[in-house]
Amino acid sequence: MESQLLESEQTSLADPMATRPFRVAKNQREIDGTHTIELRPADGDGFRFAPGQFTMMYAFGIGEVPISISGDPARAGTLEQTIRSVGAVSAALCKVRRDDTVGIRGPFGTPWPVVPAVGNDVMLIAGGIGLAPLRPAIYHLLRNRARYGKISILYGTRQPADILFRSELESWRGRFDLEVLVTVDSAGRDWRAPVGPVTTLIPRAAVREGIAMVCGPEIMMRFTVQTLLDRGFDADQIFLSMERNMKCGIGFCGHCQMGPAFVCKDGPVFAYPDIEKLMRVRGI
Amino acid sequence: MKVRPRDFPREDSARASSAASILARDALPALLAALRTRGYQLVGPTLRDGAIAIDRIDGESDLPIGWTEEQDGGRYRLRRREDVAVFGYTVGPWSWKTFLVPPETKLVTAKRDAGGAFTVDAGLAEEPKYAFIGVRSCELRAIQVQDRVFLEGPYVDRGYRLRREAAFIVAVNCTQAAPTCFCVSMRTGPHHETGYDLVLTEIMEGQRHEFLVDAGTERGRELIDELALRPAMIADVEGAEAAIDRAVAQNGRKVVTDGMRELLYRSYEDPRWDDVAKRCMSCGNCTMVCPTCFCTTVEDAADLAGKEATRTRKWDSCHTLEFSYIHGGSLRPNARSRYRQWMTHKLATWIDQFGVAGCVGCGRCITWCPAGIDITEELAAIRRSEEARHGGH
Ligand SMILES: Cc1cc2nc3c(=O)[nH]c(=O)nc-3n(C[C@H](O)[C@H](O)[C@H](O)COP(=O)(O)OP(=O)(O)OC[C@H]3O[C@@H](n4cnc5c(N)ncnc54)[C@H](O)[C@@H]3O)c2cc1C
Ligand code: SF4
Ligand code: SF4
Ligand code: FES
Numbered sequence: 001m002e003s004q005l006l007e008s009e010q011t012s013l014a015d016p017m018a019t020r021p022f023r024v025a026k027n028q029r030e031i032d033g034t035h036t037i038e039l040r041p042a043d044g045d046g047f048r049f050a051p052g053q054f055t056m057m058y059a060f061g062i063g064e065v066p067i068s069i070s071g072d073p074a075r076a077g078t079l080e081q082t083i084r085s086v087g088a089v090s091a092a093l094c095k096v097r098r099d100d101t102v103g104i105r106g107p108f109g110t111p112w113p114v115v116p117a118v119g120n121d122v123m124l125i126a127g128g129i130g131l132a133p134l135r136p137a138i139y140h141l142l143r144n145r146a147r148y149g150k151i152s153i154l155y156g157t158r159q160p161a162d163i164l165f166r167s168e169l170e171s172w173r174g175r176f177d178l179e180v181l182v183t184v185d186s187a188g189r190d191w192r193a194p195v196g197p198v199t200t201l202i203p204r205a206a207v208r209e210g211i212a213m214v215c216g217p218e219i220m221m222r223f224t225v226q227t228l229l230d231r232g233f234d235a236d237q238i239f240l241s242m243e244r245n246m247k248c249g250i251g252f253c254g255h256c257q258m259g260p261a262f263v264c265k266d267g268p269v270f271a272y273p274d275i276e277k278l279m280r281v282r283g284i
Numbered sequence: 285m286k287v288r289p290r291d292f293p294r295e296d297s298a299r300a301s302s303a304a305s306i307l308a309r310d311a312l313p314a315l316l317a318a319l320r321t322r323g324y325q326l327v328g329p330t331l332r333d334g335a336i337a338i339d340r341i342d343g344e345s346d347l348p349i350g351w352t353e354e355q356d357g358g359r360y361r362l363r364r365r366e367d368v369a370v371f372g373y374t375v376g377p378w379s380w381k382t383f384l385v386p387p388e389t390k391l392v393t394a395k396r397d398a399g400g401a402f403t404v405d406a407g408l409a410e411e412p413k414y415a416f417i418g419v420r421s422c423e424l425r426a427i428q429v430q431d432r433v434f435l436e437g438p439y440v441d442r443g444y445r446l447r448r449e450a451a452f453i454v455a456v457n458c459t460q461a462a463p464t465c466f467c468v469s470m471r472t473g474p475h476h477e478t479g480y481d482l483v484l485t486e487i488m489e490g491q492r493h494e495f496l497v498d499a500g501t502e503r504g505r506e507l508i509d510e511l512a513l514r515p516a517m518i519a520d521v522e523g524a525e526a527a528i529d530r531a532v533a534q535n536g537r538k539v540v541t542d543g544m545r546e547l548l549y550r551s552y553e554d555p556r557w558d559d560v561a562k563r564c565m566s567c568g569n570c571t572m573v574c575p576t577c578f579c580t581t582v583e584d585a586a587d588l589a590g591k592e593a594t595r596t597r598k599w600d601s602c603h604t605l606e607f608s609y610i611h612g613g614s615l616r617p618n619a620r621s622r623y624r625q626w627m628t629h630k631l632a633t634w635i636d637q638f639g640v641a642g643c644v645g646c647g648r649c650i651t652w653c654p655a656g657i658d659i660t661e662e663l664a665a666i667r668r669s670e671e672a673r674h675g676g677h
Contacts, residue, residue, distance in 0.1 A: 061586025061593035254579030283621030
């Protein structure tokens with residue numbers, strides 16, 4: 001449904017490589033080195049996206065990188081993106097101030113399967129910054145809560161100080177219609193929640209079947225898929241968001257290839273069977 | 285176009301052929317002039333830096349008349365022909381992509397004011413109107429392969445579309461192939477099928493030197509009509525056919541395309557990739573000369589005052605380490621994985637992506653590889669390697 005809507009916008013004749021100026025409305029520090037930026041189109045026109053899609057974010061004179069959208073798809077006209085500072089472009093984006101301009105192209109890519117998930121139990125599994133690309137799906141599920149079965153959010157990160165969207169996770173945990181489990185790789189004595197990889201949360205989750213949406217480092221996703229399969233999830237009900245170098249986002253630059261797939265246009269969200277063989281090949 | 289005198293019995297060879305005409309050798313300048321009059325910038329073969337390049341030309345005198353080349357794995361040398369053929373060479377290091385997907389394209393200029401806000405100028409420049417002179421069948425197929433990348437995705441590359449739609453294509457049927465050619469295996473030549481405005485076949489028999497010419501489009505037909513050419517005879521068409529048959533025989537390389545895609549999908553872990561990795565220098569020459577390789581990167585620049593920034597798209601190659609870089613390291617960290625990407629893309633994954641192979645059998649990558657690595661030989665070796673493993677099934 002969402003993707004159809006987006007397709008009609010994509011056929012426009014504008015140059016798809018020309019970035020569009022967006023004004024920074026807010027820059028919020030989330031955790032050390034990770035910021036959420038709220039943007040509005042400088043031309044005042046709208047911005048619509050589906051959960052799981054990304055944009056190509058341009059920092060003036062420095063470069064352009066793929067960043068997932070982390071905001072609420074129902075808040076048309078506002079674009080939220082959560083960026084971890086790891087290099088030149090992401091660092092520049094984390095430093096923008098209110099009223100600065102950022103260039104945006106997109107939204108691009110395939111969405112999380114929030115439409116096919118209607119009527120099913122849903123498990124969302126995130127590692128580290130991987131929670132950001134899943135947040136729009138969470139907003140969508142909660143806004144349409146009655147249409148879904150049980151929902152579990154499983155989140156793993158390095159240490160308690162690295163927990164992204166902490167207060168939001170806490171407020172979601174307070175809801176009776178939603179399960180939130182958090183684990184860290186290591187923690188001090190005051191941490192009362194689980195310690196260990198996110199896969200260890202899977203057997204404890206209320207959701208035991210249905211649709212799984214997974215986002216995190218590739219290695220974490222490999223182990224997660226294995227655990228999900230062991231728990232009896234169907235392979236074609238497991239969805240992953242893949243990461244590749246991207247210079248265009250639209251199938252022109254060739255950088256994001258993973259075997260026959262272009263991660264930018266065939267992904268980033270893939271059903272596991274579509275990339276299962278490719279994930280087994282090193283250096284593909 | 286496969287020139288076949290379908291409508292006439294062979295005995296009637298003195299009668300006119302259905303549609304083709306004859307362009308006298310000394311009328312070639314008139315054809316080029318007519319294109320220039322129509323506002324086209326001529327682009328064609330010309331001698332440059334010890335090779336036959338494809339570049340802007342002014343007229344007939346820029347063409348490599350009487351020249352050819354010797355080429356084979358890792359080797360290329362210009363050579364004088366014994367005759368004065370105009371299109372008596374094969375393919376050089378340049379291809380038409382230089383003009384349809386230029387090595388560098390300015391994407392945008394952004395201008396920033398004192399407050400930090402910037403505006404973007406997509407610089408929708410008027411695109412040049414080219415007439416391509418001497419496009420071979422494999423090369424036209426390569427252009428059509430790139431059309432699928434830039435015109436048929438969910439997104440359309442605006443600049444490419446404008447340049448491509450404007451381009452007038454004067455094709456030539458190949459009458460001179462090289463030892464590195466394998467268009468016959470790839471079914472991309474040497475005769476043209478569709479997609480040209482005009483197609484020429486150079487006929488040289490004794491003292492006779494003419495071109496058989498046919499139109500593929502209305503604008504091509506108009507040009508022929510304007511030049512008031514004499515209609516071709518069946519004998520002319522047969523002469524052209526014989527000349528093209530020579531190019532078929534000259535195809536120096538072969539590949540078995542049956543099951544090629546599946547073979548490569550089964551061979552990601554084949555030891556042959558380690559072998560080729562020892563020879564491959566990751567220089568990227570094969571991707572630069574390849575007429576279908578489309579990969580690019582974008583370079584950013586800003587002036588010292590931080591007022592103006594540009595984004596420039598440049599050719600890139602999957603043979604570099606940076607190509608697959610994501611934070612933490614390159615996903616293809618060695619020559620093995622990069623060469624495997626290159627060849628598997630050409631001969632297997634391309635078919636899934638675009639419905640055709642990414643290789644048109646032009647042989648450029650064989651000639652311009654400093655190590656003489658030969659895609660046809662590597663494919664054959666992978667096939668042998670699998671057969672050896674499975675005891676020859
Ligand atoms: C579909 C998708 C969604 C993403 N979503 C997010 C997100 O929501 N939040 C976030 O913080 N990060 C996200 N990333 C990762 C983000 O794109 C990289 O962290 C970023 O490109 C790093 O650029 P840099 O210049 O700061 O770093 P450097 O390490 O200096 O990188 C140099 C260049 O390499 C390329 N590159 C480096 N790392 C990556 C990478 N991981 N993925 C793709 N290209 C890379 C870029 O072209 C970059 O400019 C996403 C990546 C993809 C593919
Ligand atoms: S072979 Fe390499 S450079 Fe050529 S199109 Fe494929 S990925 Fe790009
Ligand atoms: S891979 Fe080699 S032979 Fe094939 S089209 Fe490219 S340059 Fe020509
Ligand atoms: S990011 Fe350029 S082709 Fe996918």
